Amino acid sequence: MAVKGRGGAVYVLLAVVSGGLFQTAQADDGTESQKKPVISTGEQNGTSGDESVHHESRKEEHIHVTARRLDQARAALQPAIGATQTNFSRKAIEANPGADNASLNSILLQAPGVTQDSYGQIHIRGDHNNVQFRLDGVALPEGVNVFGQALMTRFAHSMSLTTGVLPAEYGFRQAGVIDIQTKNGVSDEGGTVSGYGGVRDYVQPSIQYGGHWGKWDGFITVDVIHNRVGIENTTSSYNAIHDLSNQYHVLGHVRYTLRPETRFSLTAGVSNAWYQLPNNPGQQHQFATPLFKADNRPVQEDAPDSAHLDEHQQQITDFAILSWQEDHEKISAQTSAILRYSSMRYSPDWLGDLVYNGIAQQAARSVFSSGVQSDVTWRVSRAHTVRGGVQAYGERAVSKSNSQVYPVDEEGNITLQPMTVHDSSGKTGALYGVYLQDEWHLTRSLVLNGGVRFDGVEEYVHAHQLSPRVSLVWTPWHGGRFHVGYARYLTPPPFETIGTTSLSRFADTSAAPANYQNDRVKAERDSYYDIGFMQQITRHWHVGLDAYWKQAKNLIDEGQFGAPVILTAYNYRRGRVRGVELTTDYSTGPLTLYGNLAVSRAMGKDINSAQWNFDTDDLQYMRNHWVHLDHDQLITASAGGSYAFFHRTNHPLQLSGTMIYGSGLRKDKETGSETIPNGTHVPQYVTFNLGLVQTLKKMAWLGGHNMQLRLDVINLFDRRYMLRDGSGIGVGAPQYGLRRSVMGGISLSL
Incomplete structure (x- = not known):
């Protein structure tokens, strides 16, 4: 979603951007205007009181002008020329039901081509987790988290989702680039304390504060979440069994502006989340209860009810980014050092997992990443802007597990005295990439953005590729814009999700696995094509259409194989993804409306890595047939709108709503004696969310502070809908969408 400038009404520009040209032109104009001398802040002697106040005002103006200019220069380092970009401004985020209390993924579901899945996952244009997160233009290395988000919505001043043919500066994860422009002490000055909560023991207190002091500015936000909806319900009931969640997040940064052309910043965050895994009642255990030793005699316990299991998982993420930014007349640059640590630990129900799955496994994975990213823009002339840069990361992944299993004798009989299997591994690897590109204005209405990128991966696999990128943006008339592009992509296998189990130990x-074939997961190589058009029908109404096609070699997918909610990566030897997206929006005064419709098809053939996770019959079928990817959804749609009553007063009342439709993710299809992997889909669904926000500005009885009262209803009509039915490739258990949830909140400015 995009939003007009601060003086205008909120509107949603869910457009097929090709609009990189428009955005770049805006950035260039803004950059040139900011090249004018800023107001001096030098000390003056003998000033009167009025002059002193005026001097302070000039200092404040200088701080804001400098901060805006450096922010614009940073954004211009990474334009989206020829790509498809959806922008979410601060006003657009606040118009979404839940606003800052909602997860980032729930906001992103309002963008075209974004599909909902379980564990808080999203799929962009038919890819599985091939998503890159950036903070102020700096890419974060991947972590091991499956559900739970280390980045909270309230830390975002605005954000964008870029898809399609990406310019050469974007590498490694290319299905979608989510760039979060963080709040700061200049644009988001002041503090807010808030409380939010509702059904299922949902409690979410938070506090945030931003300010600036001379050449320094900073922002910090802290929140705590306690609820009983941490992970999707395994049944369609209103409340899940065993679904407690406790989380806390701390995010913030501090910036120092040495001079108008130079700024240093430190951004850091800590996230810790603990989840109970919901139980699926009524399951039949597959194995007899084991024998345990007590007083030197065997003791056999009763098999536990599947509704009473006690499995839980903890996830931790810490990161820090130190950046140095320079902006001069012809050259702008930003160099950043990045650290990230993430870990995941699964604790089983030792007896229950053993009798239901034949294995009770305590599993832990962690990955520590450190790296550097540097981007430079050289404005050679009015016709040429050259960009270049480098990314390099070193990573260390560690996997450990302790498993209780039943021994099996030569006749295939199970021995009820369990044994313990220890397994651990570690690997150090590296990713690196360099790029160079030229934004060439051929005419006033025609822009060619050509570049080349070289990427390499030295981890479990060794691969490198020289990848050309080219896109053409044409604006033949006012309000109309075409774009067409081609890109080669190299996608490294996700280091932290590559299975390293020593199969012989089991x-x-x-x-014991169905087979012992375990070829290494390979890097994916893609040819990507994209063409689109956007038209401004009237001053308030826009429409866009975009089509894409991806041909993949060694297509990467991920799945859950076993009780721990830890994803494992694997490849299809061949893959193809294609789709069409239609977007529209309308905005006038206090009214905003938007809608998206996406049709997509993602297919793969012949699994050629991590084969031991799959049934032998499934492997044979997929060797000779194209199959749908488990996250393939034919039709995805979203829509929404908002209206602000009394918007010209100090007590505006905003009503907003959103809708999400999905034709259903994949599941297995039974055809007599044969099972077709991912052969059909779960039932279609549609959900509606509603938000009502009353704002009270500068009320005397509040001491001049602002107050906001919020009421949100998620799944307004209490639709029961299934995300997964437990079958399909790499699907661990059934998952259902959230039932109706009524939430309320209050926030007070400090």
Whole structure:
């Protein structure tokens, strides 16, 4: 979503951007205007009181002008020329039901081509987790988190989602680039304390504060979440069994502006989340209860009810980014050092997992990443802007597990005295990429953005590729814009999700794999094509259409194989993804409306890595047939709108609503004696969310502070809908969407 400038009404520009040209032109104009001398802040002697006040005002203006100019220069380092970009301004985020209390993924579901999945996952244009997160233009290395988000919505001043043919500066993860422009002490000065909560023991207190002091400015936000909806329900009931969640997040940064051309910043965050895994009642255990030793005699316990299991998982993420930014007349640059640590630990129900799955496994994975990113823009002339840069990361991944399994004798009989299997591994690897590109204005209405990128991966696999990128943007008339582009992509396998289990350790046990083939996961190589058009019908109404096609070699997918909610990566030897997206928006005064419709098809053929996770019959079928990817959804749609009553007063009342439709993710299809992997889909669904926000500005009885009262209803009509039915490739258990949830909140400015 995009929003007009501060003086205008909120509007949603869910457009097929090709609009990089428009955005770049805006950035160039803004950059040139900011090249004018800023107001001096030098000390003056003998000033009167009025002059002193005026001097302070000039200092404040200088701080804001400098901050805006450097922010614009940073954004211009990474334009989206020829790509498809959806922008979410601060006003657009606040118009979404839940606003800052909602997860980032729930906001992103309002963008075209974004599909909802379980564990808080999203799929962009038919890819699985091939998503890159950036903070103020700096890419964060990947972590091991599956559900739970280390980045909270309230830390975002605005954000964008860029898809399609990406310019050469974007590498490694290319299905979608989510760039979060963080709040800061200049644009988001002041503090807010808030409380939010509702059904299912949902409690979410938070506090945020931003300010600036001379050449320094900073912002920090802290929140705590307690609820009983941490992970999707395994049944369609209103409340899940065993679904407690406790989370806390701390995010903030501090910036120092040495001079108008130079700024240093430090951004850091800590996230810690603990989840109970919901139980699925009524399951039949597959194995007899084991024998345990007590007083030197075997003791056999009763098999636990599947509704009473006690599995839980903890996820931790810490990161820090130190950046140095320079902006001069012809050259702008930003160099950043990045650190990130993330870990995941699964604790089983030792007895329950053993009798239901034949293995009770305590599993832990962690990855520590450090790296550098540097981007430079050289404005050679009015016709040429040259950009170049480098990214390099070193990573260390560690995997450990302790498993209880049943021994199996030569006749295939199970011994009820369980045994313990220890397994651990570690690997150090590296990713690196360099790029160079030229934004060439051929005419006033025609822009060619050509570049080349070289990427390499030295981890479990060794791969490198020289990738050309080219896009053409044509504006033949006012309000109309065409774009067409081609890109080569190299996507490294996700280091933290590559299975490293020593299969031989589980031979002759109840956890023995169906086969022992375990080829290494390979890097994916893509040819990507994109063409689109956007038209401004009237001053308030826009429409856009975009089509894309991806041909992949060694298409990367991920799945859950086993009780721990830890994803494992694997490849299809061949892959193809294609789709069409239609977007529209209308905005006038206090009214905003938007809608998106996406049709997509993602297919793969012949799994050629991590084969031991799959049934032998499934492997044979997929070797000779194209199959749908488990996250393939034919039709995805979203829509929404907002209206502000009394918007010209100090007590505006905003009503907003959103809608999400999905034709259903994939599941297995039974056809007599044969099972077709991902052969059909779960039922279609549609949900509606509603938000009502009353704002009270500068009320005397509040001491001149602002107050905001919020009421949100998620899944307004209490639709029961299934995300997963437990079948399909790499699907661990059934998951259902959230039932109706009534939430309320209050916030007070400090």
